[in-house]
Amino acid sequence: MVNTVANPTIRDVAKQANVSVATVSRVLNGLPGYTEDTKRRVLEAIDRLGFRRNALATGLVSRRTSIIGVLLPRISDRWSTMLLQGIEHAAHELSHSVIVCNTDDDADRTLHELQVLGERQADGVIYAGSHLRDDCGKELERMGIPVVLVSTSSTRYQLPYVRVDDTAAAFHATRYLVENGHHSIGMIAGPSADPASGGTRVEGFLQALREAGLDADGDRVTHGDLSFRSGLDAMDRLMAQVQGLTAVFAASDEMAVGAIAWCGTHQVRVPEQMSVIGYNDTQDAEMSVPPLTTVRQPIYEMGRRAATIIVDRRHRQESLVMPFSIVERSSVRRCA
Amino acid sequence: MVNTVANPTIRDVAKQANVSVATVSRVLNGLPGYTEDTKRRVLEAIDRLGFRRNALATGLVSRRTSIIGVLLPRISDRWSTMLLQGIEHAAHELSHSVIVCNTDDDADRTLHELQVLGERQADGVIYAGSHLRDDCGKELERMGIPVVLVSTSSTRYQLPYVRVDDTAAAFHATRYLVENGHHSIGMIAGPSADPASGGTRVEGFLQALREAGLDADGDRVTHGDLSFRSGLDAMDRLMAQVQGLTAVFAASDEMAVGAIAWCGTHQVRVPEQMSVIGYNDTQDAEMSVPPLTTVRQPIYEMGRRAATIIVDRRHRQESLVMPFSIVERSSVRRCA
DNA sequence: CTGAAAGCGCTTACAG
DNA sequence: CTGAAAGCGCTTACAG
Numbered sequence: 001m002v003n004t005v006a007n008p009t010i011r012d013v014a015k016q017a018n019v020s021v022a023t024v025s026r027v028l029n030g031l032p033g034y035t036e037d038t039k040r041r042v043l044e045a046i047d048r049l050g051f052r053r054n055a056l057a058t059g060l061v062s063r064r065t066s067i068i069g070v071l072l073p074r075i076s077d078r079w080s081t082m083l084l085q086g087i088e089h090a091a092h093e094l095s096h097s098v099i100v101c102n103t104d105d106d107a108d109r110t111l112h113e114l115q116v117l118g119e120r121q122a123d124g125v126i127y128a129g130s131h132l133r134d135d136c137g138k139e140l141e142r143m144g145i146p147v148v149l150v151s152t153s154s155t156r157y158q159l160p161y162v163r164v165d166d167t168a169a170a171f172h173a174t175r176y177l178v179e180n181g182h183h184s185i186g187m188i189a190g191p192s193a194d195p196a197s198g199g200t201r202v203e204g205f206l207q208a209l210r211e212a213g214l215d216a217d218g219d220r221v222t223h224g225d226l227s228f229r230s231g232l233d234a235m236d237r238l239m240a241q242v243q244g245l246t247a248v249f250a251a252s253d254e255m256a257v258g259a260i261a262w263c264g265t266h267q268v269r270v271p272e273q274m275s276v277i278g279y280n281d282t283q284d285a286e287m288s289v290p291p292l293t294t295v296r297q298p299i300y301e302m303g304r305r306a307a308t309i310i311v312d313r314r315h316r317q318e319s320l321v322m323p324f325s326i327v328e329r330s331s332v333r334r335c336a
Numbered sequence: 337m338v339n340t341v342a343n344p345t346i347r348d349v350a351k352q353a354n355v356s357v358a359t360v361s362r363v364l365n366g367l368p369g370y371t372e373d374t375k376r377r378v379l380e381a382i383d384r385l386g387f388r389r390n391a392l393a394t395g396l397v398s399r400r401t402s403i404i405g406v407l408l409p410r411i412s413d414r415w416s417t418m419l420l421q422g423i424e425h426a427a428h429e430l431s432h433s434v435i436v437c438n439t440d441d442d443a444d445r446t447l448h449e450l451q452v453l454g455e456r457q458a459d460g461v462i463y464a465g466s467h468l469r470d471d472c473g474k475e476l477e478r479m480g481i482p483v484v485l486v487s488t489s490s491t492r493y494q495l496p497y498v499r500v501d502d503t504a505a506a507f508h509a510t511r512y513l514v515e516n517g518h519h520s521i522g523m524i525a526g527p528s529a530d531p532a533s534g535g536t537r538v539e540g541f542l543q544a545l546r547e548a549g550l551d552a553d554g555d556r557v558t559h560g561d562l563s564f565r566s567g568l569d570a571m572d573r574l575m576a577q578v579q580g581l582t583a584v585f586a587a588s589d590e591m592a593v594g595a596i597a598w599c600g601t602h603q604v605r606v607p608e609q610m611s612v613i614g615y616n617d618t619q620d621a622e623m624s625v626p627p628l629t630t631v632r633q634p635i636y637e638m639g640r641r642a643a644t645i646i647v648d649r650r651h652r653q654e655s656l657v658m659p660f661s662i663v664e665r666s667s668v669r670r671c672a
Numbered sequence: 673c674t675g676a677a678a679g680c681g682c683t684t685a686c687a688g
Numbered sequence: 689c690t691g692a693a694a695g696c697g698c699t700t701a702c703a704g
Contacts, residue, residue: 009681020691025683033689050478055455056401057681060392061696067435075421076619078414085411088438097452099403099433102424116433119391142386228623257623264625283412287564287593289600289625345697356675361699369673393697397680 008049016045066096069117073105073129078282086303107133124310162320169324170204178212181335182247187221188234190251197251231258253278253285271333291329344385353381402432405453409441409465414618422639430647443469460646498656505660506540514548517671518583523557524570526587533587567594583611589620607669627665
């Protein structure tokens with residue numbers, strides 16, 4: 001006889017199977033301590049009742065929720081999307097769930113989201129992109145759970161990170177332009193608040209220019225917010241403020257495409273009259289006309305690794321510097 | 337004197353403030369029943385101890401988690417991203433968290449994710465994109481929580497949805513092409529598994545052709561998977577199988593951009609020799625060269641509304657048909 | 673206005 | 689191999 005209950009609990013299963021809740025819990029968790037026969041009875045009862053474990057109760061007592069909190073500066077661009085995808089895939093394989101939080105690049109909001117994640121007893125958090133304000137770092141510390149920073153790092157707090165060597169990558173991108181015969185090069189950087197796209201990449205750019213004996217004046221770099229629109233506007237400024245520009249390095253593919261779009265509306269042909277190299281190697285680079293030459297970051301893989309670091313204690317506390325490469329497509333011209 | 341505890345609970349706060357846990361709970365939840373003075377003492381104790389509520393315990397007893405589960409067929413494209421953004425923003429304003437699940441357009445995986453969401457006691461779920469298989473619909477039903485479908489619907493289960501009238505939108509897009517003087521028009525549809533991009537939009541397309549007295553042969557529609565790459569391939573097929581094509585309607589902006597890219601590598605000028613109209617009005621349309629004329633869906637807003645329907649019981653069970661419009665940019669030519 | 677107590681649905685020693 | 693019981697950190701009637 002089946003006693004159907006609205007929302008069966010482990011107690012209902014126990015009753016149905018004629019065992020104690022402890023035993024049900026054991027088979028539920030794959031722990032040892034029961035005969036094949038009891039196991040079968042329990043499984044049958046579970047099936048018959050349509051029992052579903054309540055993760056809140058489980059989490060409350062086991063002190064593990066299998067939840068990974070992800071803080072993204074924005075979720076609208078392809079970089080975030082690819083990263084999130086990597087995280088989600090790995091989390092799924094590792095039987096974890098991901099809670100996404102949009103920080104809007106705002107530290108107050110970040111702090112708030114961290115508190116929420118803390119209340120929800122997240123097992124770990126992945127913080128991507130923007131600079132980590134001190135109070136957020138402190139909150140992270142007090143939460144006492146695994147953290148990994150993606151494409152950013154903290155000087156104040158020693159937190160594991162996953163990223164590319166942005167300075168080197170920017171250096172290589174710029175040198176690639178130099179090697180292709182360009183002498184007057186500009187850069188469209190990310191927001192100053194972003195340590196990677198707005199900071200270290202600029203350093204790498206400047207270093208490469210200096211090393212090549214080229215003009216590395218401050219005018220040559222202008223900042224955008226990583227978006228297409230801002231790339232377009234930045235290109236406009238750059239053209240006005242630097243003479244004889246023949247190549248531009250943009251700190252994101254979207255801004256690079258924006259720069260190309262500017263050229264399109266101003267009768268400047270890419271790559272014949274203007275070369276453009278981007279950063280990230282997102283789908284945007286592939287979809288660009290002409291296809292965009294860019295610095296590849298293994299973003300999806302970085303997401304996977306970040307999630308793995310959170311879940312797998314063997315990797316806890318490790319930082320990872322991932323390889324970058326230059327993907328040549330058709331937006332950079334080789335000068336004679 | 338401050339008694340600092342590792343992870344203070346409501347009991348610690350109660351002790352510190354010299355009240356009962358019931359009282360602490362009341363001020364925590366803004367319920368009435370205490371003097372200004374006790375409230376102050378409680379707040380002070382909370383502050384002093386650095387108390388943080390445990391959402392698992394709260395959820396366990398209150399039977400509300402403020403968690404919205406979101407099931408996306410993929411999280412890599414801009415459509416999903418914009419939708420997720422709308423959902424996240426609204427959820428944040430409504431003090432909810434969102435758990436994202438990638439279904440990979442796979443019903444088995446969807447079923448699994450739904451079960452996880454059920455175990456986690458999600459307050460509601462938003463299911464976007466692909467067809468809802470019967471067992472998934474049944475699972476949704478048995479979960480007994482608010483559901484909203486985005487850009488899809490279920491015939492078997494009467495579930496509230498938020499979408500655009502895809503048939504009408506596709507009809508208008510096609511008629512727009514006809515009105516611009518095109519007679520030989522093709523379509524790049526979405527996957528057949530997607531009722532909107534692979535189903536109703538095709539119907540709208542065909543209807544418009546028939547109504548205009550144009551050839552509406554089955555050869556004129558080919559399917560892609562909504563991606564850039566598939567758009568490119570689809571365009572290749574279309575060019576091979578239909579004569580004198582001058583215009584194409586793609587069921588996603590990404591595929592439309594793929595079609596444009598195909599033209600780029602085959603010396604077919606857009607819009608002079610080939611007109612292309614997309615669907616969605618994502619960032620891809622704006623970034624395209626030439627800028628893509630497309631059917632606008634208020635995707636971000638649809639995400640917001642879906643979240644609101646879940647949270648706000650006044651809107652529960654309501655379905656929403658959102659307005660679409662045609663955004664004219666530069667990828668469609670007006671034939672003389 | 674305030675508190676003692678039961679209970680949400682599980683897991684985990686502990687005993688047998 | 690199995691069960692009774694305590695307990696995770698809260699909320700919610702119920703009494704006073």
